[in-house]
Amino acid sequence: MVSDTSRYARSIEQLVRAEKTIPLGAQTYSKSRGTFPPGIAPIYGDRAEGCRIWDVDGHEYVDLVNALASVTLGYGDPEITAAVIEQLSRGVTISLTHPIEAVVAEKLVDMVPSAEMVRFGKNGSDATSAAVRVARGFTGRDHVITCGYHGWHDWTIASMDSRNLGVPGAVKELVHAVPFNDLDAVEQVLRATPTAAIVLEPMNVVFPKPGYLEGLRALADRYGAILVFDEMITGFRFAKGGAQEYFGVTPDLSTFGKGLANGYPVSAVAGRRDLMMLLERVFFSGTFSGELLSLTAANVVLDRIANTDAIETLYRNGETVRDRAQAAIDALEMNDVVSLSGHPTWTFLVWNPELGEQLDLLKVLFMQEMSRSGVLMIATHNVSAAHDDAAFDTIGAAYSHALGVVKLAIESGDPHGFLDAEVTTLAKSVR
Secondary structure, X not given: OOOOHHHHHHHHHHHHHHOOOOHHHOOOHHHOOOOOOOOOOOOOEEEEEEOEEEEOOOOEEEEOOHHHHOOOOOEOOHHHHHHHHHHHOOOOOXXXXXXXXXXXXXXXXXXXXXXXXXXXXXXXXXXXXXXXXXXXXXXXXXXXXXXXXXXXXXXXXXXXXXXXXXXXXXXXXXXXXXXXXXXXXXXXXHHHOOEEEEEEOOOOOOXXXXXXXXXXXXXXXXXXXXXXXXXXXXXXXXXXXXXXXXHOOOOOEEEEOHHHOOOOOOEEEEEXXXXXXXXXXXXXXXXXXXXXXXXXXXXHHHHHHHHXXXXXXXXXXXXXXXXXXXXXXXXXXXXXXXXXXXEOOEEEEEEXXXXXXXXXXXXXXXXXHHHHOOXXXXXXXXXXXXXXXXXXXXXXXXXXXXXHHHHHHHHHOOHHHHOOOOOOOOOOOOO
């Protein structure tokens, strides 16, 4: 294949400029060249509307990243925009607490099974860190069990060897990572170590096994640990009350973000009143935690989630995208190469690990060809309520083309020859 990095010339120019003053040239790792290799996929965006995004080179894409799953209703939603504009003239961050804090908190309490009280932050790491600090304050214990990714703060990233540079060794000793769907691994830690909290996403790539979440609830009660559900993505996506409503298991504390405000920066920790009241003594405070534009957006989003078919639309759209992708996989007879997993509103493209050394290159090649076909995608289908029939057609055609190229690359034995640019840092995304 002929190399053609000129497709992303402006993205590459912007990267060169930005890296002079910004490490990686981006504020978010999952939006950086560590995820989108230069010359392979776009790096810098210009604008977004509905379910589409345009890069700085002028190319249009159907967006299956959706701001790392934070946009659930669609970019530039008119109702949200109008409410935010109205609030803008009245203040963004002011010197006193604003009544909207209680308004949004009350809506969360009404919708989320575990929520009796609520505090707001600005991102997921804020909320999960606050939950862990509350759990430690309540139990008087230091150790934490984690399952998966829960933000960039020391208490959780300590368990990820590839990300924990700069985290003190003493902190690493307090964090115990366990596999999903493995109750025995959790109980082994609980027996050996006084544990403050069990923190996990109630679902990620695969569904919880029957009895798994219920088993965690029982183990937390038996050993006196606090059960924390990280619902950054599952919240207001799986059901109106999140995955805890969907699966019927109520944690002690829950954390939310991303889809809470359709892309505006706000997060929340919510839970039992006796635990949450500790936040009068456990310190969790930020200048912008009560920022009014994001809470205004959240107020509109929660109304839409509660009173319209937004969740049902997400589900239908997710099923449609999954079906279009599966049809392409079946038609190309590539079920031994890739498969689909996850909940319809958040499905994953799972690659066969037996592809070995060429696997990472094939993933990058897939991203390259999806981008060329007008679909922005990392490894998941982060659908929004704004995806439409034209978008579904684009996604289906892109899957057929991209997987067709991947199949040719596998048959050739030389995926490098199909890449438009040399790849030095392969895409490895954290949200």
